Amino acid sequence: MSAASDAPETRVTPAAARARDRVLAQARFEATTLLRNGEQLLVALVLPVAVLIGLVHTTGISVGQGRRVDLVVPGVLALCVISSAFTGQAISVGFDRRYGVLRLLGVSPLGRTGLLLAKATAVLAVIALQFVVIAGVGLVLGWEPRWGGIPAALVSTLLGTWAFVALALLLGGTLRAEGVLALANLVWLVLLALGGVVVAGSELPDRFAPVVGLLPSAALGDSLRAALVDGAASPAHWAVLAVWGIVATALARRLFRWSD
Template identity: 60%
Template sequence: MTTAPPRPATRAAAPRRRVLAQAGFETSTLLRNGEQLLVSLVLPALVLVGLHATGSPSLGPGRRIDVAVPGVIALCVISASFTSQAISTGFDRRYAVLRYLGTTPLGRGGLIAAKVLATLAIEIIQIAVIAVIGVALGWQPDLGGIPYAVLFVIVGTWAFVALALLLAGTLRSEAVLALANLIWVLLLVGGGVIVPRTELPDGLASVAALLPSAGLADGLRSALVDGTLNLPALGVVVVWGVLASALAARFFRFDD
C-alpha cells in the first residue's frame, strides 16, 4: 500500500499581491454600485455645470470656472474616499464580509492600503470626466501646478479613506449611512470645498481652516489656479491623515 506524499503547506501571497488583489476587488465593487457612482461622479458633475451656469454663490477673485473646477475635484475626492468608502465598508462589516477578511493575512494595514488604491482608481475616472467637462466650459488650469494637485489628491485620499474606516469600523451601518451623507452635505455647504473658505462668514471660515476638506480644496486651488504648493493646506491634510490612520488602526473592528 502506497501513501500519497504530503501536500506542501499553502503559503500566503506576498503583501503586495494581497493588497493589489483586494484593491481590484474593491474597485470592481465600487464601479458596480450605482448609488455610489451617483455620489462620486454624477453629483459633482452637476455641481460644476451649475456653478458655471449661475453667478451664485460667490467664489471670490479669478475666473469662475478656474476656481470652480478644483473645488469640484476636491468634492470628487471626498465623495469617493470618504462617503462611498464609509458606507460600503459599514455594510461590509454588517454582513460579516470584514469578519472574514480579518481572518486572512491582509490585516488592517493591508485593508487600508487596498481601499486607498481602489479609491485612487475611481478618482482617476472622476477627475478625467470633470476635467473634460471643465475644459469644455472654458477651464484653463495652470499646468505647472499639476504635480502639486496630484500630491493633494493622493494625500487627501489617504486622509479621507482613514476617516471613512474610522467611522465605518466603530459605528453600526445605519449610523454610518446617515452620518456619512450628513457630513458630505455639511462639507459641501460650509467645509470650504466648493465655496473657498475666504468667501465664508468669518466664524465659519475659521472652523473650515482646520478641516481636511478646506485643506484639500485650498491646496488644489493653489495648484491649479496659481501653480503653487500650499504648504499650510498640505500640513492640515497630513495631520488629519496621521490622526485618522492611528485611530482607525486602534479602534477599527472587523465585526459589528
C-alpha cells in the same frame, strides 16, 4: 537525456508576487463594486458633474476672484476625493463589517494589511477616473488650468486621500452600518455647503471662517485651487491634511472593529 532534464520544470512564484496579485484582485473587486452601486456612483460622478456645471453657469454664489470655471473645477476635484475616499469607503466598510465580510477577508490569505492596501488602491483608481471625467467636462466648459501646478495638486490629492480614508475607517469601523450611512452622507452635504470645498472659506460668512480653516475639506480645496489656478504649492494646507491623517489613522488603529 539525463534524469534531471526529464523532470518537469516547476515555476515558483515569489510570496511577494502572490500577495501583490491578491491585493490587486481585491482592489479591482472593490473599485467595480463601488462603481456598480447606484447610490455611490451618484455621489462619486453624477453629483460632482452637476455641481460643476451648476456653479459654472450660475452667478448667485460667489466663488472668488478670477475666471469662474478655473476656480470651480479644483473645488469639484476636491469634492470627488471626499466622495470616494470618505463617503464611499465609510459606507462600504460599515456594511462589510455588519455582514462579516471584513472579518472573513481579514483571516483569508489576503490578510488585514492586504485588505487595507486593496481598499486604498481601489480608492485611488476611482479618484483617477473621477478626475478624468471632471477634467474633461471642465475643459469643455473652458477650464484653463495652470499645468505647472499639477505636481502640487498631486501631493494635495494624495494627502487628502489619506486623511479622508483614515476618517472613513474611523467612522465605518466604529458605528453601526445604518448610522454610518446617514452620517457619511450628511457630512458630505455639510462639507459641500460649508466646508470650503467648492466654495473657498474666504467666500463664506465670517462666523464660519475660524472653523472652516481647520477642516481637511477646506485645506484640500484651497490647496488644489492654489495649485491649479496659481501654480503654487500649499505647505500650510498640506500640514493641516497631514495632521488630520495622522490623528485619524491613530484613532482608527485603536478603535476600529472588524466585526459588530
